[in-house]
Amino acid sequence: MSGDETRWLEPDELETWLSYVAATTLLDGALDRQLQRDAGMPLAYYLILAMLSDVPDRSLRMSELAAMTQSSQSRLSHAVARLERKGWVRRKPCSEDRRSTFAQLTEEGFAALAAAAPGHVCSVRRHLFDRLTPEQVGQLREITRAVLSGLGVPGGDARGVLPG
Template sequence: MTARWLDDTQQRTWRAWLTLAELLPRELDAQLQRDAGLSHAAYVVLAMLSEAPGRSRRMSDLARRANQSQSRLSHTVARLEDRGWVRRERSAEDGRGNVAVLTDAGWDLVRSVAPGHVDAVRAALFDPLTPEQTESLREVLETVVEVLDPDSSRRVAHGGDARAPC
């Protein structure tokens, strides 16, 4: 069986994607560390809670939305609890599961950090692009996501609120 190698354009595209996948999270993490002493992974947890009704989510749902394993999320939430930004409670629905709740201090943090984070996302990803390139990038990414998750069972629906904290 002969390998089906990438052509030159595909190889350059793949390498550009790998570089972006490495550099963009590093850039966003540096901004959040500088501005709030917070990792990007921790910020995503706070942001997902800030967008939830009642600023709370079941831990299993939060892990999925934050793209973290249950174990990693538990450690992240523990660190956020130590700083007073999140608390854990038993689920009021069934009393079995745990719910992470964004505290008022956590809400204040998200509101203070979000504008700088949005600026960092914009500067790193969107400012270099024309509006047409941004639209093309969205179309390309949505096409690939559709192949990776055709029945939408693995992805989390993201709201369309442009003011959300990213």
């Protein structure tokens, strides 16, 4: 698209965009700080553990986990190595395809996730849901579903992307 064809943001769209970016950036930071302080793990590691906890055998191919977390293989591999050192995840080879490796949540990892979850949920409530009316929660859900649908998520259902 050339500069002549660019549909620049209207002032209200620009204000909305900047507010969205600021809110999501600050919210991610607040959630990450809470998890680091209270559970000794960053938000990214919490999400990896949560994703593994929600699947059969608490195990996913590393490539699937990378796709779900929107991470490169090398970044995910580094994160899983740190989680392995804590005893929260173990890698195991795939019996059908020697090129593939699975990441599996250990009992210790599940316990760490279970211990971290109440504080994380409290932080999500404090920073997000306690600030919204029930009507605004519904509006936010519909807005995020529309955005997810536009990004190729069937039906805008976040459960197909992130743990529930």
